[in-house]
Amino acid sequence: MGLVFTRLFSSVFGNKEARILVLGLDNAGKTTILYRLQMGEVVSTIPSWPYWRCYFPNTQAIIYVVDSSDTDRLVIAREEFHAILEEEELKGAVVLIFANKQDLPGALDDAAVTESLELHKIKNRQWSIFKTSAIKGEGLFEGLDWLSNTLKSGGS
Numbered sequence: 001m002g003l004v005f006t007r008l009f010s011s012v013f014g015n016k017e018a019r020i021l022v023l024g025l026d027n028a029g030k031t032t033i034l035y036r037l038q039m040g041e042v043v044s045t046i047p048s049w050p051y052w053r054c055y056f057p058n059t060q061a062i063i064y065v066v067d068s069s070d071t072d073r074l075v076i077a078r079e080e081f082h083a084i085l086e087e088e089e090l091k092g093a094v095v096l097i098f099a100n101k102q103d104l105p106g107a108l109d110d111a112a113v114t115e116s117l118e119l120h121k122i123k124n125r126q127w128s129i130f131k132t133s134a135i136k137g138e139g140l141f142e143g144l145d146w147l148s149n150t151l152k153s154g155g156s
């Protein structure tokens, strides 16, 4: 399951529209995050894997959401994440990772999630990871600020 939205970033060059995909395993917190960010934009739901590709063209950024407390499924999350990065149509997209559910006991921190997802393998692309709690509303805007600045400065 995923979500897609477009957002306007104002910059010195005027308003720039960015198409952003929010992806991640089920239960990661994607819907909660978008609700928290109070996106005024139209958010559409992407049904399931086979259809994800239809949403890939013209995507400037991917937000990949991980349930940091669901350590059993981090391997699956890693495989899914790297499969997404392999997609030709997403080669130019900037990647923001949300290590979500930091409020839960046993949640891995950003360094541990970086290790589990093997983020050091990411090549030729701008990326960053932020610790978030969608429930508490923590870390989300910091991440979005990074994304906004990165897209304004020309993206990948």
Ligand SMILES: Nc1nc2c(ncn2[C@@H]2O[C@H](COP(=O)(O)OP(=O)(O)OP(=O)(O)O)[C@@H](O)[C@H]2O)c(=O)[nH]1
Pocket (backbone or CB within 6 Å): 001, 002, 024, 025, 026, 027, 028, 029, 030, 031, 032, 033, 100, 101, 102, 103, 104, 132, 133, 134, 135, 136
């Ligand atoms: N404790 C805690 N729970 C969270 C957090 N973010 C989301 N949840 C909970 O996790 C569950 C799943 O959240 P959703 O936002 O529905 O997850 P999703 O990624 O949209 O899931 P799908 O739509 O099934 O793909 C819900 O019960 C949320 O309340 C968080 O930061 N902390």
Ligand SMILES: [Mg+2]
Pocket (backbone or CB within 6 Å): 001, 030, 031, 032
């Ligand atoms: Mg959802």
